[in-house]
Amino acid sequence: MPAPFEYERATSVDQAIGLLERLGSSARLVAGGHSLLPMMKLRLANFEYLIDINDLHGELGYIRLSDDEVRIGAMTRHRELLESDVLAGVFPIFADAERVIADPVVRNRGTLGGSLCQADPSEDLSAVCTTLDASCVIRGPGGAERVVTMEEFHVGPYETAVADNEILIEIRLPRKNFKVGSAYAKVERRAGDWAVVSAGAAVWLDAGRIVDARVGLAAVGPNTTGIPEISAALRGHEPSEELYQLAGAIAARSCDPVTDTRGSADYKRHLADELTRRTLRTAVERARS
Amino acid sequence: MQVTMTVNGTEYTREIEGRMLLVHFLRDVLGLTGTHWGCDTSNCGVCVVWLDGEPVKSCTVLAAMAGGHEVRTVEGLANGAELDPIQEGFRQCHGLQCGFCTPGMLMTCRALLDKNPDPTEGEIREAISGQICRCTGYSSIIRSVRWAAVHEASKEEATAQ
Ligand SMILES: Cc1cc2nc3c(=O)[nH]c(=O)nc-3n(C[C@H](O)[C@H](O)[C@H](O)COP(=O)(O)OP(=O)(O)OC[C@H]3O[C@@H](n4cnc5c(N)ncnc54)[C@H](O)[C@@H]3O)c2cc1C
Numbered sequence: 246m247p248a249p250f251e252y253e254r255a256t257s258v259d260q261a262i263g264l265l266e267r268l269g270s271s272a273r274l275v276a277g278g279h280s281l282l283p284m285m286k287l288r289l290a291n292f293e294y295l296i297d298i299n300d301l302h303g304e305l306g307y308i309r310l311s312d313d314e315v316r317i318g319a320m321t322r323h324r325e326l327l328e329s330d331v332l333a334g335v336f337p338i339f340a341d342a343e344r345v346i347a348d349p350v351v352r353n354r355g356t357l358g359g360s361l362c363q364a365d366p367s368e369d370l371s372a373v374c375t376t377l378d379a380s381c382v383i384r385g386p387g388g389a390e391r392v393v394t395m396e397e398f399h400v401g402p403y404e405t406a407v408a409d410n411e412i413l414i415e416i417r418l419p420r421k422n423f424k425v426g427s428a429y430a431k432v433e434r435r436a437g438d439w440a441v442v443s444a445g446a447a448v449w450l451d452a453g454r455i456v457d458a459r460v461g462l463a464a465v466g467p468n469t470t471g472i473p474e475i476s477a478a479l480r481g482h483e484p485s486e487e488l489y490q491l492a493g494a495i496a497a498r499s500c501d502p503v504t505d506t507r508g509s510a511d512y513k514r515h516l517a518d519e520l521t522r523r524t525l526r527t528a529v530e531r532a533r534s
Numbered sequence: 535m536q537v538t539m540t541v542n543g544t545e546y547t548r549e550i551e552g553r554m555l556l557v558h559f560l561r562d563v564l565g566l567t568g569t570h571w572g573c574d575t576s577n578c579g580v581c582v583v584w585l586d587g588e589p590v591k592s593c594t595v596l597a598a599m600a601g602g603h604e605v606r607t608v609e610g611l612a613n614g615a616e617l618d619p620i621q622e623g624f625r626q627c628h629g630l631q632c633g634f635c636t637p638g639m640l641m642t643c644r645a646l647l648d649k650n651p652d653p654t655e656g657e658i659r660e661a662i663s664g665q666i667c668r669c670t671g672y673s674s675i676i677r678s679v680r681w682a683a684v685h686e687a688s689k690e691e692a693t694a695q
């Protein structure tokens with residue numbers, strides 16, 4: 246059981262922000278609770294107030310598609326991301342990732358916003374959003390909104406750009422007018438466990454050539470990392486095994502894994518290489534089909 | 535604080551601490567000890583109940599979060615003396631041994647059958663992948679769910695005729 250706290254329930258985004266303003270750093274939002282409550286049970290986190298935002302699912306639970314972007318509300322749950330045909334049609338990387346996040350019952354509760362705000366370096370959805378060059382929409386007092394990139398959003402492990410009186414409301418994923426393919430792959434010790442290493446890839450093709458490509462890795466550095474050098478190496482080329490090999494080699498040397506109970510740093514570099522190749526290969530196949 | 539929720543169709547209002555978990559509310563406050571409490575870390579699944587029709591791990595949901603919502607526990611599965619087909623399936627096909635994981639398994643598998651009345655072995659394995667059984671090796675659980683699926687299908691056919 247967590248240490249004592251006062252429970253408050255938010256009925257709208259602006260009311261939640263009002264509560265955060267009033268209660269300051271002694272308060273924390275709780276969405277699915279599947280990261281926060283375990284941490285509070287272990288006394289790794291303690292707050293005087295928890296503000297339950299589950300009633301905001303009506304306001305913040307959505308997946309909307311337009312020609313130039315996909316917008317996903319912060320309260321959209323893992324299961325909804327997994328089951329969305331709209332999302333799978335544009336960015337199948339989400340369904341790939343969701344299939345390997347926790348288990349179906351946990352996925353009924355956990356949310357996109359909670360996942361990103363937890364800012365765990367092994368977080369799968371953070372790697373997905375990094376891969377897709379997502380922007381994060383943060384709202385504060387007086388309805389003020391700001392939009393930050395994933396790089397700006399993740400300040401450090403378990404630390405984000407969201408201030409004490411703000412809330413993440415939406416993720417925006419840019420769409421480009423090219424054929425796109427994306428994929429996610431993860432190595433874990435057992436089904437539904439956190440990643441030893443995981444990789445996401447997205448590739449945009451025009452007339453058979455790569456106009457843009459992005460790779461995001463989880464669990465191999467302080468944040469889920471995008472690797473600009475890979476994008477630069479792939480742009481303008483026709484997809485090939487040699488190119489995937491090159492990308493894999495860059496991934497292995499650009500990441501910063503540590504040796505721990507999940508594996509040695511060397512093993513993780515090897516996985517970063519292999520998973521980068523695999524996801525790029527799948528992403529290209531999907532872009533072509 | 536005061537919390538009001540509907541559990542198995544009955545509304546309960548109780549005075550609780552904000553930090554109380556749903557699993558403790560059900561077991562210790564309402565005395566519904568069918569829902570078990572094991573790992574306390576969302577891993578073993580013995581605490582699975584339904585919240586608004588979806589299975590959740592009640593060791594990681596605050597009781598307060600369920601306020602105003604509908605909860606269903608294993609005690610709410612049987613219809614009086616008549617077992618739910620999923621319970622009957624576990625009984626017929628030895629889906630349980632010690633029974634510790636059984637309430638959570640029943641709730642997850644009932645939800646699966648409601649969505650997918652004819653699940654494959656793979657789909658059943660996927661559905662219960664967040665739940666640990668130390669006794670059965672899962673094979674008899676899977677047989678039990680299949681039993682319930684087949685039984686329900688033939689029952690429906692019979693009533694349609
Ligand atoms: C058994 C188990 C296995 C898991 N396995 C995996 C896995 O393999 N891969 C993986 O990626 N994840 C895994 N998870 C984590 C799971 O996906 C969590 O649900 C998710 O990381 C957090 O989402 P949540 O909605 O539960 O967030 P919460 O726990 O409610 O919140 C997490 C943090 O985000 C903050 N927050 C939440 N929403 C907002 C918002 N809108 N604005 C600002 N701050 C906000 C909270 O204040 C808190 O600090 C696992 C969890 C469990 C319990």
Ligand code: FES
Binds near residue numbers: 579
């Ligand atoms: S006690 Fe809840 S999952 Fe184990």
Ligand code: FES
Binds near residue numbers: 632633635666668
């Ligand atoms: S029957 Fe004993 S744990 Fe499943």
